[in-house]
Amino acid sequence: MGIPKREVSSTASSRIYDTLRQDLINGRFTAGEKIAISALKERYEIGLSPLREALNRLAAHGLLIQENQRGFRVPSMERSELDDIAEMRRELEGMALERAIRLGDAEWESELLAAAHRLKRADMAPDKVEEWEHFHACFHRTLVAPCGSAWLLRFIAQLHDQFDRYRRMAPEAPEVRRVLDAQHGELVELALERDIKSARALMDDHIQRSYQVALQGVLSPA
């Protein structure tokens, strides 16, 4: 058979980009921290060039701050910024959901049901969080996917990354979590019924509640 040269066929840049993106969203770096490039180089066992390329991309996406001649730093976490991100999510995801319900076809309905089911069945045990997060992101992506605007989807994805960075920092809130999980199912129902107005209202509420949870991460000292 022959040993495959690479686990996944991608460049070192792309791989380290994905890894760092995850680690940044997961809060493995402390907010405001200065990035020591040579330290990362050893920590992730990667060359300088692909690392620098990844850092540049992350900065362009807003997950890092690039200071001319002074390297990179992890963005600080401010309540005002979370407010901004949440408000933008409400506006853009509401807009996208409305269009998706208008434009989505039967295939979309199937995929939406599948994504919702995967999310529902996913375990939230501590060691399975990554998996749950993946299904959660997929669900929200599928929900708005057929909105017809590649740029809208791009912006929403960017906001999700930013929002998740705050949410994952926050302490768990099991009772709110249950409500949020239930809302995922309700969103599917409203989408299938093509009830635009109600769906948008529910999405607004969903994001607002998530925001309340995430807010605890900024307010609490941790």
Place this chain on the structure above:
Amino acid sequence: MGIPKREVSSTASSRIYDTLRQDLINGRFTAGEKIAISALKERYEIGLSPLREALNRLAAHGLLIQENQRGFRVPSMERSELDDIAEMRRELEGMALERAIRLGDAEWESELLAAAHRLKRADMAPDKVEEWEHFHACFHRTLVAPCGSAWLLRFIAQLHDQFDRYRRMAPEAPEVRRVLDAQHGELVELALERDIKSARALMDDHIQRSYQVALQGVLSPA
């Protein structure tokens, strides 16, 4: 005295990034073209590393397409994409203008008048286009600046880059240009009068007309 080592204090990466961004927006590269990195290296007299970092940033901003293991290419220009960009501009800039009129203070009014005046006085002679474009971008940026959302401003700036790429490809349309220029002044008036509804409607019309102009660039064989 001693020769200053650098005109401006910035890195080679940042300088080549700005240059390439301008050149991409100005259509100095043909749409769909494959980027020959070593050719750029010589053309701009720059090292590989800063060049690659700039290309990575541009790809993250959507001004280049990055294909795994196959370098970069200039995005193709499709009518459907221009439609998307224009529609998003209408939505986001409308939203931003509304908020700016709500939140803008006296200082904003002054800056807005100044920006509008600079734009009005700017020459559109062929060799002064760059200057006019600069003032034009500044004006639109100032108009929505106090909207209170850093992310909204970021998205709008990104859309402007994309839109301008199409607009600059289009043939000149002097009679429409006159209308568009007049609208800049009217936008200022409505903003100072805090007439949100009319301002938003005018902004919609302004973008729609610009879109009609830009559309000629995609339709015409040029």
Place this chain on the structure above:
DNA sequence: TAATGAAGAAAAATCGATTGTTTGGTCTAG
């Protein structure tokens, strides 16, 4: 004692060269 400036150390930016992958052409077997 505080402020200023210079030297040294640390870190980022950049370069030149090497390694690995893709592509397009050519040759051979069916």
Place this chain on the structure above:
DNA sequence: CTAGACCAAACAATCGATTTTTCTTCATTA
């Protein structure tokens, strides 16, 4: 004559070393 495998040239990705810049510390002077 066609399909598939192989080879070589071109190009992208990556590495290690060098240069440049910034930050820190310490001595000097007002």
